[in-house]
Amino acid sequence: MREELSQIDLSPLAELVRIKREEEVLAERLVKIEDRADKVSRTVYDRVKQDYVARKAALEQESRPLKEKARSEYRRLDVLRLEVEKSVEAAALDKEELELRKDLGEFPDKEYKDRLAACEKSLNGERQDLEEVGRTKAKFLEAFHSEDELAAGSPPPPPPPVRSVSATFVPPSADATVIGVSSQAPPAGTAAAGGNAIGSSALEPESPDATVIQSSRPGAESTAAGREPTRPLPRVRLALLDGESVEREFPVKPGASTIGRLAQSDIHLPTPDVSRRHAQIVFGEDGCFVVDLGSENGVVVNGARVAKHKLADGDIIQLGKQRLRFLA
DSSP: OOHHHHTSOOHHHHHHHHHHHHHHHHHHHHHHHHHTGGGSOHHHHHHHHHHHHHHHHHHHHHHHHHHHHHHHHHHHHHHHHHHHHHHHHHHHHHHHHHHHHHHTTOSOHHHHHHHHHHHHHHHHHHHHHHHHHHHHHHHHHHTSSOHHHHHTTOOOOOOOOOOOOSOOOOOOOTTOOOOOOOSSOOOTTEEOTTSOEEOSSOOOOSSSSEEEEEOOOTTOOOOTTSOOOEEEEEOEEEEEEETTEEEEEEEEOSEEEEEESSTTOSEEOOSTTSOTTOEEEEEETTEEEEEEOSOSSOEEETTEEESEEEOOTTOEEEETTEEEEEEO
């Protein structure tokens, strides 16, 4: 289960459930006493009713700080609910896109089955998270008389955070090679006018040894054609390990790439020991760095836990139980 849900504080709810039940008993007795008002003396009627009203006021006073705390935690839960719903939608779209690409003949049967299994595992995991969020919401509702009371005074939850895009895709012109990668890569086999065909998950360099990027540094020396000179960056990859054998390779594009359990991650690792947004790979002229994004299980490089680390060829990055070898 995602670590964000485990951080929701449910401690006020048990006391609020108790208080709610006592309030309901008192409310029922206050209704009943009105039916008996003409059957008892006014003194007794006033004495008993005032006792119930005072006890009800005392319960309201006792519940006030607990309700404020519960509402604060419920707002956090509602933000998480929206985020999980987005994740379920994204995982469902990933599966739908995969099925369409298979129908178009893009994948051989074995690769399709492997990809489909990963998509279904991710989708099922996100749906289970959504169900768990729903069960947690039910615990909050049990502690209040209505959902309106629970949400009273709560501002509308903010939208879930938008995943940052490391670069923007720029269609190459006939006389320039400019590489940019967006989080939504064009379908495989699609080519911009005068440019190279681009795959669905990453833009492959023209050379197996280098990726050419357009320099944008102020004051950079221009070529005769008026364009700034390009600088080659080495072709780097992350190899997902199964024991000592390589299960899969992920190309690393210039800029920032997210590693995580979230379906929209640039490097998708759909296992429960990996956080939704676990780490980031930052690749540029200064080298390649791995950065922990506040994950629950942390980032370990060559056996040492790190917050940020400059990678060298052969480094082993461990995220939960998943091991990746950095290849440069």
